[in-house]
Amino acid sequence: MSSPEELVSIKKTVNKAQVLAYAEASGDYNPIHIDEEFAGGTPFGRTVAHGMLILSFIAEMMTSDFGEQWLKTGGLKVRFKAPVFVGDTVYTFGSLDRIEAAAGSDVQLYSVGCKGDDGTIYITGKASVRLIQ
Amino acid sequence: MNIDNYKEGMELATTKVTFDSKYVQAYITAVGETNRVYSHGLTVPPLAVTAWLLKSVIGSLDLPAGTVHSSQEIECAGIVQVGDTVTSHVEVEQNTQRSQWKFLTLTFLVNKNLDTVVKGKINLLIPVE
Numbered sequence A: 001m002s003s004p005e006e007l008v009s010i011k012k013t014v015n016k017a018q019v020l021a022y023a024e025a026s027g028d029y030n031p032i033h034i035d036e037e038f039a040g041g042t043p044f045g046r047t048v049a050h051g052m053l054i055l056s057f058i059a060e061m062m063t064s065d066f067g068e069q070w071l072k073t074g075g076l077k078v079r080f081k082a083p084v085f086v087g088d089t090v091y092t093f094g095s096l097d098r099i100e101a102a103a104g105s106d107v108q109l110y111s112v113g114c115k116g117d118d119g120t121i122y123i124t125g126k127a128s129v130r131l132i133q
Numbered sequence B: 001m002n003i004d005n006y007k008e009g010m011e012l013a014t015t016k017v018t019f020d021s022k023y024v025q026a027y028i029t030a031v032g033e034t035n036r037v038y039s040h041g042l043t044v045p046p047l048a049v050t051a052w053l054l055k056s057v058i059g060s061l062d063l064p065a066g067t068v069h070s071s072q073e074i075e076c077a078g079i080v081q082v083g084d085t086v087t088s089h090v091e092v093e094q095n096t097q098r099s100q101w102k103f104l105t106l107t108f109l110v111n112k113n114l115d116t117v118v119k120g121k122i123n124l125l126i127p128v129e
Helices: A016-024 A036-040 A051-073 B020-031 B048-063
Strands: A011-012 A075-078 A089-100 A105-116 A122-129 B014-018 B068-076 B087-098 B101-112 B116-126
Touching: A016 A051, A016 B020, A016 B048, A036 B087, A051 A075, A051 A089, A051 A105, A051 A122, A051 B020, A051 B048, A051 B068, A075 A105, B014 B048, B020 B048, B048 B068, B048 B087, B048 B101, B048 B116
Parallel strands: none
Antiparallel strands: A011 A089, A075 A122, A075 B068, A089 A105, A105 A122, B014 B087, B068 B116, B087 B101, B101 B116
């Protein structure tokens, strides 16, 4: 398995149907995601997409680059920095920080995240995946 | 139970699920996942496992509307397939309050048989009512 310096970015535009579908699939019906009236009274001012929905775009990027190795050995440690609203376009990013020696197999460490058209960072953090020996 | 009663070190009730293809397909469709490893419909994405855990945890905690998911850690240690039964083990790591927010940190393990397949940490910001 190679250790790409830059991971292939994924672009997604979040729509209301997707947020509702995620609520239904995950069972997360927190009104901050689906109830405009409720969300209007929060500091966000309107409904926000589930953080785990946006995080799934990073997981998709990692799966795309590392396949089953990601499913078996992947790791993510992220912060949700800013809300993603319906209509926002999200771009994933990932760049190799270093490869760390570890027992059994080396570990690739990446800086990863999601950002918007205007450069807003929605999610930032680290991802790891073990190299196949 | 009131959120204040969740003390550090407290273990939440274990929950169990057998993943079925309907759940996995609904998740994959919702997130728009396109990778080939999921095309046969048998593999459960690690974040779908985590989403189930969040649902079972948040459901049991009776958190107020407006709760915000502030950070997330996961480590994958094995592949979960449709038909696999997994159990969750969740512990309260931190429950503190600053200003108008409570900070709740939970650590979790998801086990298949005796093996951990996903583990991690959830940080939630809970508005003080």
